[in-house]
Amino acid sequence: MTDPIAPPEGTITTERRGALLLIGINRPAKYNGFTPRMFRELGEAYSLLDDDPDLRVGVLHAFGKHFTAGLDLPTIAPLMQRGEKAIPLGNVEPTDLGTPGYRRRTKPMVVAVKGITYTLGIELMLAADIVVAADDCRFSQLEVKRGIMATGGATLRMAERAGLGNAMLHLLTGDEFGSVEALRLNFVQKVVAAGQELEAALDIAQAIAAQAPLAVVATRLSALKAVEHGPLAAMEEFIDVQAKLANSEDAKEGVRSFVERRAAKFTGR
Known part of the structure; x- marks a missing residue:
């Protein structure tokens, strides 16, 4: 460079x-x-x-x-x-x-x-x-x-x-x-x-x-919350955050890519 x-x-x-x-x-x-x-x-x-x-x-x-x-x-x-x-x-x-x-x-x-x-x-x-x-x-x-x-x-x-x-x-x-x-x-x-x-x-x-963008952001913020506010504060959000992620297009693509044995193509939606 x-x-x-x-x-x-x-x-x-x-x-x-x-x-x-x-x-x-x-x-x-x-x-x-x-x-x-x-x-x-x-x-x-x-x-x-x-x-x-x-x-x-x-x-x-x-x-x-x-x-x-x-x-x-x-x-x-x-x-x-x-x-x-x-x-x-x-x-x-x-x-x-x-x-x-x-x-x-x-x-x-x-x-x-x-x-x-x-x-x-x-x-x-x-x-x-x-x-x-x-x-x-x-x-x-x-x-x-x-x-x-x-x-x-x-x-x-x-x-x-x-x-x-x-x-x-x-x-x-x-x-x-x-x-x-x-x-x-x-x-x-x-x-x-x-x-x-x-x-x-x-x-x-x-x-x-290359990973699912929404899942990456959620994972990062969860780990940060655990460090700054404690594990219990982070755990309180697990169910709601996971429900949102599980209903995303990327989560569906993750399942399809697993079944079809190919690399996933995530869009961040």
Whole structure:
């Protein structure tokens, strides 16, 4: 993939590949540090994924050698001081925190990370569903070194994935760790040789896109509800959700494909 030319303030690219939406972070000259424009465009890209019925899975990746060094503080600090967000209200929130005024993503997101993956980079991947990491990744949640706190989900999700002690080790020291440690902590799901991370992420996304879209979304939301609200809250929805799915055209196609011993052709209806 040829890296597109990026403006000084960076940009977020989108590329359709069938049912996949590739979302690219593009400011390699500045280690893909996020500016207000990039935040705004990222929210727009995530919203496009959720709103377009032809799209089934998102793949977040980056141009250049690194995923992102995190926030471009000189451009973001004024917003932080005013308590403002760079993403316009009404968009899908990429960190998926359920902030009032923002939508939560419903469709799956696979992330390919590489090189420097600091602060916001970790929070974006923890907010996604599946993460493929290059073996050259350098992770750090270093907000404490800058006098601020991680507010994109790291304080929530690092402890949930790795346990409180492991989370405190990295949150409170701001140390740098590699892909092996990230895999041990369940921050990433797969580690591959540098340069192969996007291809591996695309393979996973294609496998997801081949499944029944309504069932994929329902399954994802059920698992998320169990994590955030507990197993009983998720179980309460089982019968109603399953009844809706069982009456869908895709469920009927699933039965036909089983009887006819062929791959199913799902439409999302």
